[in-house]
Amino acid sequence: MIEDKNQQKTQLSDLGEFGLIEHLTKNFEIKQKSTIKGIGDDAAVLNFEDKRIVVSTDLLVEGVHFDLSYMPLKHLGYKAIIVNLSDIYAMNAEATQVTVSIAVSNRFPLEALEDLYAGIETAAHVYGIDVVGGDTTSSNKGLLISVTAIGEVKPGNEVYRDGAKPNDLLVVSGDLGAAYMGLQVLEREKEVYKVNPNSQPDLEPYTYIVERQLKPEARKDIVKLLADLDVKPTAMIDVSDGLSSEIMHLCSQSKVGCDLYENKIPLDPQVISTCEEFNLDSTTVALNGGEDYELLFTVSQEDFPKIKANPNLSVIGFIKEEKEGLHLVTRAETRIPIKAQGWKNFND
Amino acid sequence: MIEDKNQQKTQLSDLGEFGLIEHLTKNFEIKQKSTIKGIGDDAAVLNFEDKRIVVSTDLLVEGVHFDLSYMPLKHLGYKAIIVNLSDIYAMNAEATQVTVSIAVSNRFPLEALEDLYAGIETAAHVYGIDVVGGDTTSSNKGLLISVTAIGEVKPGNEVYRDGAKPNDLLVVSGDLGAAYMGLQVLEREKEVYKVNPNSQPDLEPYTYIVERQLKPEARKDIVKLLADLDVKPTAMIDVSDGLSSEIMHLCSQSKVGCDLYENKIPLDPQVISTCEEFNLDSTTVALNGGEDYELLFTVSQEDFPKIKANPNLSVIGFIKEEKEGLHLVTRAETRIPIKAQGWKNFND
Numbered sequence: 001m002i003e004d005k006n007q008q009k010t011q012l013s014d015l016g017e018f019g020l021i022e023h024l025t026k027n028f029e030i031k032q033k034s035t036i037k038g039i040g041d042d043a044a045v046l047n048f049e050d051k052r053i054v055v056s057t058d059l060l061v062e063g064v065h066f067d068l069s070y071m072p073l074k075h076l077g078y079k080a081i082i083v084n085l086s087d088i089y090a091m092n093a094e095a096t097q098v099t100v101s102i103a104v105s106n107r108f109p110l111e112a113l114e115d116l117y118a119g120i121e122t123a124a125h126v127y128g129i130d131v132v133g134g135d136t137t138s139s140n141k142g143l144l145i146s147v148t149a150i151g152e153v154k155p156g157n158e159v160y161r162d163g164a165k166p167n168d169l170l171v172v173s174g175d176l177g178a179a180y181m182g183l184q185v186l187e188r189e190k191e192v193y194k195v196n197p198n199s200q201p202d203l204e205p206y207t208y209i210v211e212r213q214l215k216p217e218a219r220k221d222i223v224k225l226l227a228d229l230d231v232k233p234t235a236m237i238d239v240s241d242g243l244s245s246e247i248m249h250l251c252s253q254s255k256v257g258c259d260l261y262e263n264k265i266p267l268d269p270q271v272i273s274t275c276e277e278f279n280l281d282s283t284t285v286a287l288n289g290g291e292d293y294e295l296l297f298t299v300s301q302e303d304f305p306k307i308k309a310n311p312n313l314s315v316i317g318f319i320k321e322e323k324e325g326l327h328l329v330t331r332a333e334t335r336i337p338i339k340a341q342g343w344k345n346f347n348d
Numbered sequence: 349m350i351e352d353k354n355q356q357k358t359q360l361s362d363l364g365e366f367g368l369i370e371h372l373t374k375n376f377e378i379k380q381k382s383t384i385k386g387i388g389d390d391a392a393v394l395n396f397e398d399k400r401i402v403v404s405t406d407l408l409v410e411g412v413h414f415d416l417s418y419m420p421l422k423h424l425g426y427k428a429i430i431v432n433l434s435d436i437y438a439m440n441a442e443a444t445q446v447t448v449s450i451a452v453s454n455r456f457p458l459e460a461l462e463d464l465y466a467g468i469e470t471a472a473h474v475y476g477i478d479v480v481g482g483d484t485t486s487s488n489k490g491l492l493i494s495v496t497a498i499g500e501v502k503p504g505n506e507v508y509r510d511g512a513k514p515n516d517l518l519v520v521s522g523d524l525g526a527a528y529m530g531l532q533v534l535e536r537e538k539e540v541y542k543v544n545p546n547s548q549p550d551l552e553p554y555t556y557i558v559e560r561q562l563k564p565e566a567r568k569d570i571v572k573l574l575a576d577l578d579v580k581p582t583a584m585i586d587v588s589d590g591l592s593s594e595i596m597h598l599c600s601q602s603k604v605g606c607d608l609y610e611n612k613i614p615l616d617p618q619v620i621s622t623c624e625e626f627n628l629d630s631t632t633v634a635l636n637g638g639e640d641y642e643l644l645f646t647v648s649q650e651d652f653p654k655i656k657a658n659p660n661l662s663v664i665g666f667i668k669e670e671k672e673g674l675h676l677v678t679r680a681e682t683r684i685p686i687k688a689q690g691w692k693n694f695n696d
Contacts, residue, residue, distance in 0.1 A: 043404035056391035146494035
């Protein structure tokens with residue numbers, strides 16, 4: 001945990017007049033042509049010419065969205081960016097800039113924030129985006145990160161949640177449930193550590209699912225793939241809260257129903273084996289786990305030949321008329337209504 | 349205080365599947381031509397055609413930036429928007445959209461957040477901007493508001509902090525120090541209330557300064573005025589942290605020095621009288637108080653005739669060569685170096 005690190009520490013109050021945000025971001029490069037002015041003025045200045053702009057924002061709160069006892073700060077910085085880029089890609093847009101604001105208590109030394117910003121910088125580098133603004137302030141308790149992501153899209157290429165039509169195919173990228181199962185493993189190891197701080201966790205059987213939790217990726221590659229395949233989804237959303245929740249958003253906004261096939265839901269073998277170990281149903285985990293940051297989208301039937309052979313994409317169901325409702329078609333061929341999840345964060 | 353209100357309360361956890369942000373923003377109107385898609389998808393979609401975009405972001409944290417014991421939530425919502433718009437106007441740009449994210453603990457009922465959003469909506473209405481996105485999540489403690497403001501500016505019209513030249517005039521809009529003195533009055537009344545909850549504060553002599561603290565305005569009108577006068581500032585910054593801090597930013601980025609004349613600093617009579625009552629030096633309050641949200645800018649001497657008669661603008665000094673340093677020229681004609689302030693938030 002961050003307080004236990006035995007290394008040189010610089011108190012945030014020692015920084016004096018020198019702006020913390022400038023210190024943390026001084027080595028960040030500007031790569032996007034659209035960035036005219038980045039950090040260091042009252043606002044960033046951007047130039048998109050004939051493109052449309054997409055803007056998305058998210059908050060990550062310590063103790064709600066992350067636990068620093070197993071989430072290294074560098075990973076957290078990386079993940080905070082990814083979570084937001086995922087929303088931009090879900091518009092079928094290209095991410096170009098982010099602003100990052102943090103509220104942080106005095107218990108964090110400067111070096112901890114440097115780790116956080118190293119993760120932010122890595123994500124910016126990997127995804128080719130610019131960090132163009134931010135704010136750094138103190139908090140009474142813990143760490144909070146607010147990211148706003150900006151992207152560009154050619155007019156007409158943007159994909160909303162509300163365009164799905166009956167008979168469209170329901171498609172998802174990658175696989176589901178891994179980040180949730182990674183979290184279960186990390187939570188278990190935390191409990192073991194509390195009892196015996198000398199225990200060495202063996203995470204080897206869980207490398208994929210733990211990485212999906214600690215260092216998720218956003219599917220920039222899928223947006224490019226769809227463009228290369230000349231497929232424009234009719235509707236799209238990213239899978240942040242779990243597949244069932246995202247299907248409900250997409251169908252509700254598109255005013256359609258759907259059939260989701262349990263046997264088509266893509267699961268990694270590590271998810272299946274870890275679910276068995278934890279005595280959890282893997283379909284429930286995929287439906288409700290969340291934090292997958294995959295893209296869920298619909299395409300018209302005529303695009304099926306373009307996507308069917310692609311290992312990155314799984315057709316998991318069909319869009320139906322609104323009156324037919326939303327159902328999971330199980331392996332036993334029974335039809336179970338897809339139900340609403342409560343809003344977990346406020347139920348504690 | 350918010351917990352004491354004796355009215356119908358809806359727990360946030362009762363909202364179930366219905367998104368809080370959608371509930372809070374469902375009556376918000378879209379007014380800007382550039383807003384193509386607002387709240388309700390993964391991201392907002394904006395269209396600026398041949399304009400450049402300016403983006404700024406700020407965090408407001410309970411207990412650090414505001415105290416709910418004297419800050420009504422509606423005012424807080426209004427102020428959270430104003431603080432960010434001020435940064436957009438400081439670029440000589442027109443504010444067009446905001447995204448608003450909040451982290452909030454369970455102690456706030458839905459009705460409290462509705463008050464907050466009523467203030468946000470009022471600010472959006474008064475300033476003609478659209479609320480196009482946001483995120484709502486729980487926090488372990490208190491309330492935190494993150495706002496990102498977006499604006500547009502004709503290419504070439506943007507004004508940075510780094511363009512001031514020797515012999516330029518240093519100009520400020522409005523008057524300074526009032527928000528800080530309003531805070532002193534409110535803090536005093538809070539202490540009185542703690543001792544005697546039945547006391548009725550008489551804020552009549554302090555109406556202007558209390559309003560400057562609780563319901564500040566951003567100087568959209570000054571950006572329009574400068575355009576009408578055909579004056580393009582050489583450099584501009586908004587006064588959020590106090591005049592001395594902003595002068596230092598502007599001069600440091602422009603690589604210039606300056607002389608600031610104490611007797612030219614614009615002060616409202618209520619600031620002068622309240623400073624006397626609190627035994628504070630009004631110049632110190634204007635220099636270090638902060639939260640004025642006025643615009644501080646420099647213009648070339650040839651623009652002096654255009655601005656000299658304007659009651660909204662005060663010429664308070666001159667830009668000098670960098671090697672001459674930054675000085676306050678007092679009423680007694682002594683020259684005092686303008687010094688750095690520590691970063692207050694991290695010093696507690």
